[in-house]
Amino acid sequence: MNTRRANPAPACPGTVRIISGRWRGTRLPVPDRPGLRPTSDRVRETLFNWLMPVLPGARVLDLFAGTGVLGLEAVSRGARHASLVEADPTLARGLAEAVRRLHAQEQVTVHRSDALAFLRQDVGDGYDIAFVDPPFSAGLWDAAIAALPAVMAAQSWLYVECPAGHAPALPAEWELHRENRTRDVRYALYRRVTLGTS
Numbered sequence: 001m002n003t004r005r006a007n008p009a010p011a012c013p014g015t016v017r018i019i020s021g022r023w024r025g026t027r028l029p030v031p032d033r034p035g036l037r038p039t040s041d042r043v044r045e046t047l048f049n050w051l052m053p054v055l056p057g058a059r060v061l062d063l064f065a066g067t068g069v070l071g072l073e074a075v076s077r078g079a080r081h082a083s084l085v086e087a088d089p090t091l092a093r094g095l096a097e098a099v100r101r102l103h104a105q106e107q108v109t110v111h112r113s114d115a116l117a118f119l120r121q122d123v124g125d126g127y128d129i130a131f132v133d134p135p136f137s138a139g140l141w142d143a144a145i146a147a148l149p150a151v152m153a154a155q156s157w158l159y160v161e162c163p164a165g166h167a168p169a170l171p172a173e174w175e176l177h178r179e180n181r182t183r184d185v186r187y188a189l190y191r192r193v194t195l196g197t198s
Helices: 041-051 069-076 089-101 115-120 141-151
Strands: 015-017 027-029 059-062 081-086 108-112 127-132 152-163 174-181 185-192
Touching: 027 089, 041 069, 041 152, 041 174, 041 185, 059 069, 069 081, 069 108, 069 127, 081 089, 089 108, 115 141, 127 141, 141 152
Parallel strands: 059 081, 059 127, 081 108, 127 152
Antiparallel strands: 015 027, 152 185, 174 185
């Protein structure tokens, strides 16, 4: 009896793919770096379904970029521009190479910078969407979220990814829009609300 069968090729180890849009199927390298944990395909598919109505033309901030898959997926699906912030020099070089390979220099900017230092800079017009997915062991959610309002548009969106048992407390100006969990990860999308003024 013939036991051979055609199986789909497994995902290459050490890569993550862009799921949809003009760069659909593009694989990005995943170097072996401390704390690097790319957002899974399943989670990204759900997230970008949530973001679909607001993504076209958006300015996106991928604050702990790592592989850059969140920011690059956003541009692939119609965002106008993404800023990828990454402190690790190896990862930052990989991001710059990916941007060159995609011929995306006009739509994607790589910033080799500590995320909190970047947020203290004057970064111009506010971002419409921010992705905050730091290395889980670093515990940077509270500091990053506290610094974000200065660089975000008045009507903007914030994605936060964290361990399943950990939900950072967000200021009142961020209203929970959608959330979900996997076995290991809690992921949530927040909408910035206009607080009452006196």
